[in-house]
Amino acid sequence: MSAPLQIALAIGSVVVLLGLMALVRRLAGAWGLGAEVQRKLVHIGTGLFALTLPWLFPDQWPVYMLIAITLVVMLVLRVPAIAKAGLGAALHSVERRSYGDMLLAIAVGLCLFLAEGRLHLYVLPIAVLTLADAAAALAGSAFGKRLFRVEDGMKSIEGCAVFFAVTLAISILCLTLMTPLAGANIVVLSLMVAGFGTLVEAASWRGFDNLFLPLGLLIFLSVHGDDSLPGLLVLASVFAATLVLFRLFSPRLGLGVHASRVYVTTVFLLLAVTAFQNALFPILALAAHIWSQRENPCRGRFSELDIVAALVLISLFWLTLGNATGANAVSYYGVVAMGLTLGLAATPLERRSSLRQLAGVAILAGAMCLIRAGVVAANPPEANWNGAIWWVVWVTLLLASLPVMLWPRCFDQDRVARISGLAMAAPFLSYLFATEFLGLMA
Secondary structure (H helix, E strand, O other): OOHHHHHHHHHHHHHHHHHHHHHHHHHHHHHOOOHHHHHHHHHHHHHHHHHOHHHHOOOOHHHHHHHHHHHHHHHHHOOHHHHHHOOOHHHHOOOOOOOHHHHHHHHHHHHHHHHOOOHHHHHHHHHHHHHHHHHHHHHHHHHOOOEEEEOOEEEEHHHHHHHHHHHHHHHHHHHHHHOOOOHHHHHHHHHHHHHHHHHHHHHOOOOOHHHHHHHHHHHHHHHHOOOOHHHHHHHHHHHHHHHHHHHHHOOOOOOOHHHHHHHHHHHHHHHHHOOHHHHHHHHHHHHHHHHHHHHOOOEOOOOOOHHHHHHHHHHHHHHHHHHHHOOOOHHHHHHHHHHHHHHHHHOHHHHOOHHHHHHHHHHHHHHHHHHHHHHHHHOOHHHHOOOOOHHHHHHHHHHHHHHHHHOHHHHOEOHHHHHHHHHHHHHHHHHHHHOOOOHHHO
């Protein structure tokens, strides 16, 4: 297929999406469809079309162009006049605030890129996001009786059960048809995919499941899809143990029920998809955030959950950048997590005297540098291709902690986002220079 034809097909696809939304709005007026049903119909239609993309486009670049155009359209549809009365009402009539429409488009692009031609790594996560998520929402709305609270609304046990069952069926079908895995491995993997996916969906807020769910499943399957059956059973046991431990200790840590579900999902995913040493600093960042929230709470509606969103987005950023350049980015990712940990840990110390705060931050920085030395020693050479990058570590720790100590009031709101930005600066610039401004892609 020629390039002009693929471009025309991408533009035509956006027109089809807008036509779908117009159709849903017309049906809503004729049949009295509720806002949630409208949103899910658009979600299903978009997801089903996304499943055809690997076959519809011979090349991937038109898909990325399609996604970019779609994101622009989604932004336009958020204009108040359009969002409440025009086409955008098919997505934005629900009362809760959600970024799900835009995150769905981003997730499709990332899954296509990270799958690297392995179809089951694209099809399975997108199919789960499209079908299981919609089935759970519609079943919960129609039949949900046993409800539990999340940060921005209520969900139901019935909806979660439907999500688990549909995800299990999708996983077994995809893995059976698209992989050479043994039957027992498929069953265990599918049970873990369904359990993990259900936990992510139940713990989501503001539509973040549209990003966290498919990317989490893709990364989990890419890392553990070829594990032996005993290895999968051990991993399942770790998952169960993590759930039990958080259930026991989360009240003592001052975490709400929803936050504890989100944290346990994050910890399990970190331990499941990377070596233990590389999961240490992200887990320490979670611990520092808990300490920070107990001693010096941040103002914000989702302040307990911001750290999870930040860690997931930072992880996906470095994973995607590393895949794009071919230069392993896990070492730089660890440095960012170090900076985030120290910046968050500096906030509870601000009530001490300046000298004691400085001493506390210095001790924590020294301890983390010792841990960092162990991480570097434990990692394989490909993770340390640019050396230990100690100067990046020291600059990052300074940038992430010094502003917190000097201007603490600036971090009373959006704390995690601001410290994350400070922690990202030096590693990102260093990585760009080390790879000759993405020259490794050539």
